[in-house]
Amino acid sequence: xxxxxxxxxxxxxxxxxxxxxxxxxxxxxxxxxxxxxxxxxxxxxxxxxxxxxxxxxxxxxxxxxxxxxxxxxxxxxxxxxxxxxxxxxxxxxxxxxxxxxxxxxxxxxxxxxxxxxxxxxxxxxxxxxxxxxxxxxxxxxxxxxxxxxxxxxxxxxxxxxxxxxxxxxxxxxxxxxxxxxxxxxxxxxxxxxxxxxxxxxxxxxxxxxxxxxxxxxxxxxxxxxxxxxxxxxxxxxxxxxxxxxxxxxxxxxxxxxxxxxxxxxxxxxxxxxxxxxxxxxxxxxxxxxxxxxxxxxxxxxxxxxxxxxxxxxxxxxxxxxxxxxxxxxxxxxxxxxxxxxxxxxxxxxxxxxxxxxxxxxxxxxxxxxxxxxxxxxxxxxxxxxxxxxxxxxxxxxxxxxxxxxxxxxxxxxxxxxxxxxxxxxxxxxxxxxxxxxxxxxxxxxxxxxxxxxxxxxxxxxxxxxxxxxxxxxxxxxxxxxxxxxxxxxxxxxxxxxxxxxxxxxxxxxxxxxxxxxxxxxxxxxxxxxxxxxxxxxxxxxxxxxxxxxxxxxxxxxxxxxxxxxxxxxxxxxxxxxxxxxxxxxxxxxxxxxxxxxxxxxxxxxxxxxxxxxxxxxxxxxxxxxxxxxxxxxxxxxxxxxxxxxxxxxxxxxxxxxxxxxxxxxxxxxxxxxxxxxxxxxxxxxxxxxxxxxxxxxxxxxxxxxxxxxxxxxxxxxxxxxxxxxxxxxxxxxxxxxxxxxxxxx
Numbered sequence: 001x002x003x004x005x006x007x008x009x010x011x012x013x014x015x016x017x018x019x020x021x022x023x024x025x026x027x028x029x030x031x032x033x034x035x036x037x038x039x040x041x042x043x044x045x046x047x048x049x050x051x052x053x054x055x056x057x058x059x060x061x062x063x064x065x066x067x068x069x070x071x072x073x074x075x076x077x078x079x080x081x082x083x084x085x086x087x088x089x090x091x092x093x094x095x096x097x098x099x100x101x102x103x104x105x106x107x108x109x110x111x112x113x114x115x116x117x118x119x120x121x122x123x124x125x126x127x128x129x130x131x132x133x134x135x136x137x138x139x140x141x142x143x144x145x146x147x148x149x150x151x152x153x154x155x156x157x158x159x160x161x162x163x164x165x166x167x168x169x170x171x172x173x174x175x176x177x178x179x180x181x182x183x184x185x186x187x188x189x190x191x192x193x194x195x196x197x198x199x200x201x202x203x204x205x206x207x208x209x210x211x212x213x214x215x216x217x218x219x220x221x222x223x224x225x226x227x228x229x230x231x232x233x234x235x236x237x238x239x240x241x242x243x244x245x246x247x248x249x250x251x252x253x254x255x256x257x258x259x260x261x262x263x264x265x266x267x268x269x270x271x272x273x274x275x276x277x278x279x280x281x282x283x284x285x286x287x288x289x290x291x292x293x294x295x296x297x298x299x300x301x302x303x304x305x306x307x308x309x310x311x312x313x314x315x316x317x318x319x320x321x322x323x324x325x326x327x328x329x330x331x332x333x334x335x336x337x338x339x340x341x342x343x344x345x346x347x348x349x350x351x352x353x354x355x356x357x358x359x360x361x362x363x364x365x366x367x368x369x370x371x372x373x374x375x376x377x378x379x380x381x382x383x384x385x386x387x388x389x390x391x392x393x394x395x396x397x398x399x400x401x402x403x404x405x406x407x408x409x410x411x412x413x414x415x416x417x418x419x420x421x422x423x424x425x426x427x428x429x430x431x432x433x434x435x436x437x438x439x440x441x442x443x444x445x446x447x448x449x450x451x452x453x454x455x456x457x458x459x460x461x462x463x464x465x466x467x468x469x470x471x472x473x474x475x476x477x478x479x480x481x482x483x484x485x486x487x488x489x490x491x492x493x494x495x496x497x498x499x500x501x502x503x504x505x506x507x508x509x510x511x512x513x514x515x516x517x518x519x520x521x522x523x524x525x526x527x528x529x530x531x532x533x534x535x536x537x538x539x540x541x542x543x544x545x546x547x548x549x550x551x552x553x554x555x556x557x558x559x560x561x562x563x564x565x566x567x568x569x570x571x572x573x574x575x576x577x578x579x580x581x582x583x584x585x586x587x588x589x590x591x592x593x594x595x596x597x598x599x600x601x602x603x604x605x606x607x608x609x610x611x612x613x614x615x616x617x618x619x620x621x622x623x624x625x626x627x628x629x630x631x632x633x634x635x636x637x638x639x640x641x642x643x644x645x646x647x648x649x650x651x652x653x654x655x656x657x658x659x660x661x662x663x664x665x666x667x668x669x670x671x672x673x674x675x676x677x678x679x680x681x682x683x684x685x686x687x688x689x690x691x692x693x694x695x696x697x698x699x700x701x702x703x704x705x706x707x708x709x710x711x712x713x714x715x716x717x718x719x720x721x722x723x724x725x726x727x728x729x730x731x732x733x734x735x736x737x738x739x740x741x742x743x744x745x
Contacts, residue, residue: 007630014625015386019064022383026057029376037362037369045353049361052346055339060380062333063226065326067387070228073281077182085113085177085244086160089135090150092120094168096129097536098289101602102171103133108607110710111177113164118154147240148256148263155255160247167241170196170288171606174710180244183279190249190276191268194242194283195223198290199610200504201617204297204496205290207396208617215617217290218400221391224619227280235330236280237268241288249276259314262307269315269331273322287610289504293496295435298407305338305411312336341408344401348446351479352453358466365471382624390620402482403489406442435497440490447486450479503535508609509673510534510557511647511659512541517552517567528647528689530661531557534609536602538568538589542645542739544691546584549573555588558659559604560675560712567592578738579731581690608712641666642733643740649687652678662688663716665736667729669702672717678704684719688732695732698722 033053039046087106091099099117106115115135119126122139130137140153151165162181166172180192196219201208205218230236238245240263249271250256257266272278291297317323317331354360362369385392454476460466510531518524529543539555547553549570556565572587593601622630641664650672651657661673678684678701686697703718721729 004630011625011629014629015383015389015623016068018379018625019068019383019387022379023061023064025376025379026060029372030054030057032372033362037364039360039363042359042361045350045359046361048346049350052343055343059333059337059340060384062329063384064387065329066226066229066233066333067389068229069232070225070389071232071280072228073231073279074283076179076281076283077185079111079178079182080184083162083181083184084160085111085162085164085181086154086158087113087115087164087166088118088151088154088158089115089166089168090118090120090147090154091126091168092150096123096125099126099168100129100133100599101606102166102168103129103135104599104603105171105173105606106135106166107133108174108603108711109172109177110174111181113177114158114160116154116157118150120150145258146261146263148258148260148267151263152255152258155247155250158247163245163247163250165241165243165245166286167288170241170286171610172242172286173611174607176285177244179283179285180281183281184244184246186277188275188277189246189279190271191238191243191245192279192281193227193236193238194281194285195227196239196242197223197284197287197614199287199506199614200289200292202504203290203292204294204492205400213617214621215614215619216393216396217619218396220619221388221397224282225389225391228282230330231278231280233326233330234277234324235272235327236278237331237334238264238271238278240264242286249274260307260310261303262311265308265331265334266311266315269311269317269320269323272327273320275322284611284614287606287614293435294439294493295497297496298404298439301404302407302411302414305408306415308335308338309412309415338408338411340401341405341410341412344405345409348402348405348482349449351475351482352449354475355453355457355472355479358468358471360471365474367470370474386623386625388623390623390626393621399485399489399492402443402446402485403493437497439497440493443486443490443493447483447490450483450486454479454483503537505533505535505540506605506609507533507613509645509661509663510559511661511673511675512558513556514541514543515554516547517554525692527691528649528659530645530647531555532585532645534601534605536593536598536605538571538587541586541588543584543586544581544689544693546575546582547573547586552591553588557601558675559600560608560714562600564597564600566590566597576738578735581693581735583735583739604712608707608709608714611709612707612714641671642736644732644736645739646732646736647689648672649689650674650676650678651685652676653683660717662732662736664740665729665732667726667733669699669718669720672719674715674717677706677715678717680704686719688728690732690735695728697725697728 030053033050038050087109089102089106103115103117117126117130117135117137119137119139120143127137138154138157140150143149145152162184164177180194183189183192201215207216227236252274253267253270257263257270260266268278291300312335317328350361381394385394457472457476461469461472508531512529512531513526514529515524515526527543527545529541531539531541533540541555547570549572551570553568553570554565555568556563568588568590570586571589573584575582575584643664644662646662648660648662649657650660656676658674658676660675663671663673680701680703682701684699684701686699688695688697699719699721701717702720705716707714707716
């Protein structure tokens with residue numbers, strides 16, 4: 001039987017062969033287009049479309065080059081001991097509550113270090129925060145150089161051998177430095193970059209499928225594939241956050257590069273030009289906040305576009321001495337992508353022009369054209385999808401291209417006319433302002449132009465005023481495709497003009513107890529429940545029973561190291577009755593949370609719960625070749641499992657006791673979230689709590705997986721239930737089957 005490693009090598013061989021064939025076919029198609037099809041009666045129109053196709057070919061070839069052999073590093077060398085590290089946190093206008101999360105996590109970094117907060121906003125509240133959390137507060141009086149200038153100001157106050165850099169909203173895990181510092185055993189390594197991962201999966205740039213446990217993100221292609229691909233060519237670059245840098249190469253290039261908005265890439269170019277080596281470590285070691293709505297998303301993309309053009313004309317990779325040829329190609333690919341805006345607008349306006357005027361960008365659009373175009377187009381799609389290795393998502397990328405095309409065009413114009421630019425803007429985080437509807441206008445223009453062109457051409461055909469049926473059909477299909485992209489992104493844009501929630505609710509399953517604050521004559525009862533998602537300001541709690549909106553309750557959240565008791569007010573409530581059992585999902589806002597408790601919840605969420613939640617989802621899908629040559633031969637269908645959120649009391653055969661949560665259950669077993677270690681083979685007793693009803697079960701531990709952040713620890717335990725409990729299990733299944741769907745609805 002073929003091993004998985006051999007199958008993987010076969011897939012890689014086939015996908016690279018596919019890429020080569022796609023390149024050959026593309027070159028032939030472009031040659032044929034350039035020599036046989038250009039329309040001499042519409043040269044500008046003809047060359048515009050041909051230029052757009054040429055640009056697409058160049059970017060595709062560069063993509064194949066970058067993604068040819070990605071270097072995946074997930075197991076780092078042993079950490080270096082006894083080195084000096086300073087953590088730099090540049091900030092300007094980020095909310096203090098956002099910055100506090102980052103500083104709490106920096107305080108918990110397990111490797112010895114100092115944390116320097118570089119406040120370009122000169123805010124007294126940030127100074128007080130630094131004093132409270134034992135961080136060094138630094139604020140410069142002059143603010144030249146934006147973020148790069150601020151970082152250089154921090155370097156002047158640092159003597160450390162290594163520098164870690166985090167944006168104000170990027171919260172590192174406790175082992176961040178330990179996982180990266182071992183790479184510097186190689187004296188040639190200048191910096192180690194980790195992915196920029198974002199946990200708010202309801203952001204503008206994410207799409208989430210809870211049923212399939214899959215998340216698509218606009219930046220996953222870059223951080224999961226292109227950075228590892230660049231790493232193969234020693235071209236992975238510093239992205240401004242989530243990186244550990246050696247001080248010496250920074251000093252050699254004069255610190256972080258100023259003179260451009262994208263100081264991170266320019267700094268990397270200069271370091272690489274000096275002969276230093278970069279490393280990309282593909283492991284999520286920090287989590288930040290992605291642009292929640294359309295407004296910050298476009299502000300960020302526009303800033304990146306302007307910065308890339310600044311670099312292209314001030315430190316062109318093909319003119320800068322010291323870079324290798326592969327490095328020049330890698331940097332070129334990362335600079336020219338804003339030209340995609342001009343390419344896309346040509347693709348969007350070509351069908352309406354042809355349908356309204358009858359003028360074609362080629363001599364003839366007939367079957368001969370399709371014989372050349374269709375193989376080229378299909379091979380290009382297939383080759384891209386395979387070389388993207390499950391991180392592409394062609395339709396989603398096309399939707400985002402539709403959404404960004406005008407922003408990219410605008411970035412070029414802002415570069416050419418700098419007086420139109422405002423001062424450097426930090427990407428807004430937690431901004432609940434309504435975004436202007438103007439962000440949707442470019443897509444509406446494409447939609448209306450395409451729709452009207454199709455209607456006009458169809459009417460012309462029906463009235464027998466034109467007879468180019470084939471040309472109309474091809475361009476109508478093209479226009480309808482563009483319209484579909486426009487409709488899809490407009491619908492999503494409209495939803496993301498405004499963010500209703502101030503904080504992203506982090507999915508979890510925390511056992512808790514609760515008691516209603518009694519009114520006169522009421523007898524308070526303490527019952528078990530499960531908090532199925534959390535923020536620092538509140539929680540969603542699944543209970544057996546009902547609590548009316550407006551009532552206050554005490555909630556004891558049983559975290560891995562201690563129980564935090566907070567008082568909350570029920571602000572939302574939805575209920576169902578299952579087999580006579582009332583089940584409620586309560587939305588609770590904390591009303592008297594003390595600072596110590598809030599900070600503990602913050603640390604638990606950002607140093608443990610977020611990574612646990614994100615690890616449950618896949619960000620990669622299987623490509624055709626992987627499905628064809630790497631089938632899951634050893635997959636066996638398991639018994640149906642009902643998703644549930646029921647609290648359970650657990651006692652082991654050694655009399656260890658804990659409260660846990662049943663994650664899912666079948667007739668023969670369950671998946672249990674436990675706060676204590678339960679060894680494989682242990683016999684355990686379980687008491688499932690259905691409000692005031694308690695059901696007893698017994699079982700044997702079959703497996704255990706541990707989640708450990710260093711400060712928090714949790715165990716996911718597989719349990720085989722003993723025979724003789726079929727009635728109890730059936731009773732739990734009847735309820736659990738409804739709870740899972742009810743909570744996730």
